[in-house]
Amino acid sequence: xKAIRRFSVRPVLPDPLRPLQxxxxxxxxSWHPETRELLRSVDPDSWQAAGEDPVRLLxxxxxxxxxxxxxxxxFQRRLGVAVGDLHxxxxxxxxxxxxxxxxxxxxxxxxxxxxxxxxxxxALPQYSGGLGILAxxxxxxxxxxGAPLIGVGLLYRHGYFRxxxxxxxxxxxxxxxxxxxxxxxxxxxxxDGTPARVTLALPGGRTLxxxxxxxxxxxxxxxxxxxxxxxxxxxxxxxxxxxYGGGSEHRLLQEMLLGIGGMRAVRAYCRLTGHPEPEVFHMxxxxxxxxxxxxxxELGEMGIGFDAALRAVRAGTVFTTHTPVPxxxxxxxxxxxxxxxxxxxxxxxxxxxxxxxxxxxxxxxxEPAQFNMAVLGLRTAQRANGVSALHGNVSRGMFAGLWPxxxxxxxxxxxxxxxxxxxxxxxxxMLRARTGSLTDAELWDLRRTLREQLVHEVRARLRASWRQxxxxxxxxxxxxxxxDPDVLTIGFARRVPSYKRLTLMLTDRERLTSLLLDPERPxxxxxxxxxxxxxxxGKRLIQELVRFADDPEVRHRVVFLPDYGMxxxxxxxxxxxxxxxxPLRPLEACGTSGMxxxxxxxxxxxxxxxxxxxxxxxxxxxxxxxxxxxxxxxxERRDAIEAAALYALLTGQVAPCFYDRGVNGNGLPTxxxxxVRATLDRLGPRVxxxxxxxxxxxxxxxxxxxxxxxxxxxxxxxxxxxADRVRxxxxxxxxxHVEPGAEQPTLGGTVPLRxxxxxxxxxxAAVEVQAVTGxxxxxxxxxDPVYVQLKPEGGPDLAGRWTFSGxxxxxxxxxxxxxxxxxxxxxxxxxxxxxxxxxxxPAEAAEATGxxxx
Numbered sequence: 001x002k003a004i005r006r007f008s009v010r011p012v013l014p015d016p017l018r019p020l021q022x023x024x025x026x027x028x029x030s031w032h033p034e035t036r037e038l039l040r041s042v043d044p045d046s047w048q049a050a051g052e053d054p055v056r057l058l059x060x061x062x063x064x065x066x067x068x069x070x071x072x073x074x075f076q077r078r079l080g081v082a083v084g085d086l087h088x089x090x091x092x093x094x095x096x097x098x099x100x101x102x103x104x105x106x107x108x109x110x111x112x113x114x115x116x117x118x119x120x121x122x123a124l125p126q127y128s129g130g131l132g133i134l135a136x137x138x139x140x141x142x143x144x145x146g147a148p149l150i151g152v153g154l155l156y157r158h159g160y161f162r163x164x165x166x167x168x169x170x171x172x173x174x175x176x177x178x179x180x181x182x183x184x185x186x187x188x189x190x191x192d193g194t195p196a197r198v199t200l201a202l203p204g205g206r207t208l209x210x211x212x213x214x215x216x217x218x219x220x221x222x223x224x225x226x227x228x229x230x231x232x233x234x235x236x237x238x239x240x241x242x243x244y245g246g247g248s249e250h251r252l253l254q255e256m257l258l259g260i261g262g263m264r265a266v267r268a269y270c271r272l273t274g275h276p277e278p279e280v281f282h283m284x285x286x287x288x289x290x291x292x293x294x295x296x297x298e299l300g301e302m303g304i305g306f307d308a309a310l311r312a313v314r315a316g317t318v319f320t321t322h323t324p325v326p327x328x329x330x331x332x333x334x335x336x337x338x339x340x341x342x343x344x345x346x347x348x349x350x351x352x353x354x355x356x357x358x359x360x361x362x363x364x365x366x367e368p369a370q371f372n373m374a375v376l377g378l379r380t381a382q383r384a385n386g387v388s389a390l391h392g393n394v395s396r397g398m399f400a401g402l403w404p405x406x407x408x409x410x411x412x413x414x415x416x417x418x419x420x421x422x423x424x425x426x427x428x429x430m431l432r433a434r435t436g437s438l439t440d441a442e443l444w445d446l447r448r449t450l451r452e453q454l455v456h457e458v459r460a461r462l463r464a465s466w467r468q469x470x471x472x473x474x475x476x477x478x479x480x481x482x483x484d485p486d487v488l489t490i491g492f493a494r495r496v497p498s499y500k501r502l503t504l505m506l507t508d509r510e511r512l513t514s515l516l517l518d519p520e521r522p523x524x525x526x527x528x529x530x531x532x533x534x535x536x537x538g539k540r541l542i543q544e545l546v547r548f549a550d551d552p553e554v555r556h557r558v559v560f561l562p563d564y565g566m567x568x569x570x571x572x573x574x575x576x577x578x579x580x581x582x583p584l585r586p587l588e589a590c591g592t593s594g595m596x597x598x599x600x601x602x603x604x605x606x607x608x609x610x611x612x613x614x615x616x617x618x619x620x621x622x623x624x625x626x627x628x629x630x631x632x633x634x635x636e637r638r639d640a641i642e643a644a645a646l647y648a649l650l651t652g653q654v655a656p657c658f659y660d661r662g663v664n665g666n667g668l669p670t671x672x673x674x675x676v677r678a679t680l681d682r683l684g685p686r687v688x689x690x691x692x693x694x695x696x697x698x699x700x701x702x703x704x705x706x707x708x709x710x711x712x713x714x715x716x717x718x719x720x721x722x723a724d725r726v727r728x729x730x731x732x733x734x735x736x737h738v739e740p741g742a743e744q745p746t747l748g749g750t751v752p753l754r755x756x757x758x759x760x761x762x763x764x765a766a767v768e769v770q771a772v773t774g775x776x777x778x779x780x781x782x783x784d785p786v787y788v789q790l791k792p793e794g795g796p797d798l799a800g801r802w803t804f805s806g807x808x809x810x811x812x813x814x815x816x817x818x819x820x821x822x823x824x825x826x827x828x829x830x831x832x833x834x835x836x837x838x839x840x841x842p843a844e845a846a847e848a849t850g851x852x853x854x
Contacts (some may be wrong), residue, residue: 014070019083022485024054025184026086026216030121031140031423032219033431038082042069051567055184073554090219094146096697096817099118107697108705110148112266112278113138116258117160117243118153119219122567124183125159126224128243128530130592131322131497133566134387135284137218137421144216146425147697150220150269150278152262152288153253155180155213158242160375163530163563167469169546171531171539171562175242180213182225188212188223188269196272198225198264200256201346202828203339208236210257212265221275223265225257244532252332252340256371260346263751280703282318282696283381286330286373290347292317292380293355295547297347304713307720310380311828315716316708318700319381321374324394324589325499334369362401378402378413382707382830383700385414387590390613394586405838412831417611418590419692422684425596427574435601435680436739440666440673447577447601447676449677452485454575458526459483482556483524488658490584490605491576491597493528493564496538499587502529505580506516506548507643515647516557521655524557525580526572528564573597578621578654581606582646584638585626586613595687601676607642615686619678622649703728707830716774719828722766723775723835726824732760733822734765745816750807755790755820756801757839764792768825768832769804773818781818790820 013020020042029035039054040047043061050056069075094105117132118124119543120139127133135151142149157176166172188196209231215222227239239253246254263281270277281291292313299309323329337359338352339345339416347355356369359376363369378384378399386392392415400408423431427450435443463479483489496502505512505525515523527545531538549558561568573579579597581588581604591610598604606612606619616623629643663670685691711719739758745751753771769792772783790804797803810816822839823832 016065016070016076017079019079020054020058023082023086024058025186026090026218027120027124028086028089028143028185028216029054029216030123031421033423033428035082035086039076041075041078047387051122053486055123056182059182063584066512073491094144095694096146103506108148108279108280108701108708109276110270111142111143111280111282111701112150112152113282113284114152114258114261114262114291115284116153116254118151118222119566120215120222122565124215125178125565126156126243127566128155128160130590131285134322134418134590137419137424137689138284138693139217139220139222139381140421140424141419141693142205143220145690145693146219146420146696147693147701148276149220150266150275150556151215151217151220152258152266153222153224154240154258155185155226156225156240156243157226157228158245160243161530161533161648163464164468165546165560165562169543169550171542173533180811185213185215185224188214188265188272190272190497196265196268197229198261198268200261201344201684202253203342203345205344206233206236208232208239208253208257208261210240210261210265212271221269221273223262223269225261225265227257244628248332248336251330252336255287255330256290256340256346259288259292260294263294278681279699279708280314280316280318282320282701284320285322285375286319286375286377289359289380291352292562293347296380297350299713302713302717305624305720306350307724308713308716310358311719311723312621312708312713312716313380314382314709315711315828315830316704317381317383318696318704319377320387320416321377321384321385321395321399322387322589323374324391324398324587327399330373331361331370332373334371338369374399375402382834383414383698383704384412385416388417388610388614389415389417390586390610391415391589394589403833403836405840406833407834410833414699416692416695417614418592418595419687419689420592420595420599421689422599425570425573426495427570427613430574435677440668440670443601443673444668448485450574450600451489451577452575453491454526454571455483455485457568457575457778458559458561459572462542462559465562470734471674474848477787478552478556482559483526484522484556487557488521488523488578489576490523490525490578490580491527491572491602492525492580493569493572494581494591494593496529496531496541496754497535498537499584500529501582501584502527502538503544504582504639504643504646506544507639508647509548509712511647513554515650515655518655521651521659522557523650523655526559526561526576527569528561528572530564569593569596573602574600576602577658578603578605581612582605582624582642583609584627585609592687598679598683598687601680603672603675603679605646605649611687615683617678617683619675621675621679621685622653624649703830705829710828715828719826722824722826726766726835726837729760729762730824730837730839733762733839734758734838735820735822738820738841745810747809747810747813751810751818752805753790753808753818753820754803754805755795756797756803757822758799758801759796759822764804766804766825769820770823771806771808771818771820772815773808773810775812776815776817782817782819 043065046057046061118135119127119133120136139151147194157178161173161175166171171372190196196212198210202208208226209229210227211229213224228237295313296309341347341355342352358379359371361372361375386395395413396411397408400411403411459479459482469620546560549560573596579594579602581594585607588610594604607624625645627638657672661667735757739754769790771788772785774782788806790806793803824835824837
């Protein structure tokens with residue numbers, strides 16, 4: 001007989017052990033080895049059985065054991081030190097509080113960071129992949145640096161799915177029920193002790209209520225909204241049932257709850273705790289896009305009109321896009337959005353058409369209009385970024401249509417390359433070792449120890465997987481010989497969409513088999529990954545890989561491990577020698593798994609995509625050549641070419657480097673160890689989440705906070721009126737004539753320039769007239785352009801045209817060119833393309849604007 005409901009009975013700890021509760025409920029333990037070791041010592045067997053989860057540990061340890069620990073003076077001393085260290089960590093000034101980093105002005109008092117998933121620890125399974133892991137590392141880095149973030153997300157009662165394999169290798173999904181009372185959570189309570197709630201209005205008079213749970217991530221509070229509350233109907237109760245589950249309406253409700261409900265949860269948290277109100281609001285992808293309209297609603301209740309409120313909201317908002325392909329963006333039918341935001345629904349005071357306009361994207365002829373969450377994010381955020389330099393370029397091209405008249409490279413989307421949280425992803429043994437002082441022999445021994453630990457873990461996981469697939473214990477003796485701690489070990493683990501090409505390594509199976517079984521220089525491969533439950537194509541890729549790995553000829557050299565998650569990932573990053581990544585370039589936005597491997601001295605073998613395109617160095621690993629031009633037309637041929645390049649690298653460079661021993665008579669792979677040291681010493685500092693977070697603070701959060709403070713209601717009204725006036729006048733703005741100097745320019749000289757422009761009803765203070773100059777290629781395209789502001793001369797002529805003039809100064813000989821343009825200008829605009837308005841010379845004038853310097 002099965003129980004209809006599950007609940008947890010929490011233990012009552014003896015008074016001397018009460019501080020254990022504080023340690024267990026602050027997730028700093030997940031990246032603090034000393035705290036983890038103390039918690040493990042409570043009961044080592046129970047610690048392992050609890051999956052290294054201290055909340056579960058404290059719920060299962062026996063009363064006798066607790067009594068012995070309460071009387072153990074040595075344990076009490078260690079517990080006191082650990083709690084004191086946590087208190088110091090939570091209160092002492094850190095990087096963010098230091099006066100010498102405030103040269104750019106006052107930093108934000110608080111930043112609200114919204115994400116649909118957070119990967120902080122396996123003990124809080126609220127993540128599916130890279131987006132959530134990145135969000136978790138963002139919060140941890142903020143905690144370590146003292147940045148005042150408030151994380152905002154949803155609490156999924158089933159989390160993401162648990163993965164197993166059928167006997168024939170097909171992915172199977174399981175959704176275990178998660179009891180919040182077994183997690184490191186605490187409810188946010190009102191002053192009278194009742195649970196704090198947020199409520200959203202739904203069509204038909206329904207409501208969606210959610211409870212607010214708090215998670216302590218070091219110094220950072222994380223608020224998670226949970227719709228499984230009694231006042232909801234069955235459908236509303238299931239809104240937070242599982243991560244990325246359900247159809248369009250279900251996803252829309254999740255994103256309404258995240259953006260609108262999350263914003264209300266932040267307000268409730270600050271009201272109840274006294275935490276400073278955020279000045280900056282950061283959307284980690286478009287899932288939280290409705291926070292912008294919610295803030296517009298808040299300002300509307302203060303009497304601020306829609307346009308002015310939008311300007312005010314944009315000033316303090318940052319949007320990060322993570323996808324390099326349009327198909328990766330959430331879209332909803334406009335009819336569905338209108339129904340949920342129309343009369344009787346949420347944000348009805350904004351007006352349905354105004355709200356739809358924020359997320360509307362151009363639809364193909366005959367296709368229904370779509371509401372695009374990334375477009376919503378970009379239109380409600382004044383600052384936006386991709387997650388690597390290459391991804392920033394790709395994103396500017398993807399979204400260039402939002403700023404017509406501007407070249408894609410001028411789209412106001414920057415880049416902050418992702419980073420990873422070193423204490424989370426670096427093996428404890430590597431953290432303890434001062435690798436700079438290790439001899440080559442000691443470093444090699446450390447790497448072999450980590451590889452051997454991985455081998456033992458792989459065997460245990462593989463045996464459990466085969467038992468789950470139906471194999472008997474007597475059939476699994478061969479598992480004891482799977483992998484060899486002295487063989488070159490390659491790791492490949494990630495989500496399994498088609499563009500990541502899980503099975504590229506299988507393109508030539510005979511060649512791969514020869515690599516695996518090479519008698520002198522064998523390789524072994526550990527693979528893991530999950531396909532989305534609705535992605536049968538991804539499941540077929542997993543099945544293909546599993547069937548290859550099941551072959552008795554090679555199964556001791558290649559394994560697929562199901563149920564990839566944070567705990568498994570940490571072992572893989574530490575124990576592998578090479579991290580393989582072979583996506584279709586440029587479809588990997590960043591790809592941080594290789595960064596985590598690098599922190600452990602693992603070398604990268606990757607296509608030049610994401611972060612590897614930016615920081616590739618032959619001392620850090622190898623570049624897999626790509627055949628980019630064949631992507632769409634001949635995908636199979638492209639795969640064959642790039643797979644052949646992969647095999648050639650493995651046989652000709654990677655394996656020889658690993659197995660080339662004794663050059664100096666010491667039996668060690670000298671060049672390999674040089675690369676390991678370079679990876680640890682030179683690449684390691686670049687890939688850190690702390691570097692990423694400091695870039696967000698200085699380049700995005702601080703300017704956004706300054707803009708937020710400057711955008712008073714009066715200033716927002718002024719900017720809204722300016723934008724409206726400029727848009728109305730812009731059809732009459734034109735470049736009428738460009739008059740270059742008569743002399744042929746020479747190096748070191750100048751090119752005088754006079755331009756006549758029509759401004760309609762605008763005056764020169766409302767515009768900037770620019771000359772854009774630089775070297776040109778054979779198609780007269782400007783490279784690395786320089787922008788020169790031209791100044792007005794006197795007043796308008798009889799036709800109402802204004803004359804602007806200036807000088808261009810070429811700095812190198814060769815072909816130069818220029819063009820001119822007119823842009824709106826206002827002190828509160830953050831970017832020249834912000835209003836999407838530009839006036840360029842007519843074609844016939846443009847033909848006369850070039851100047852050559854020979």
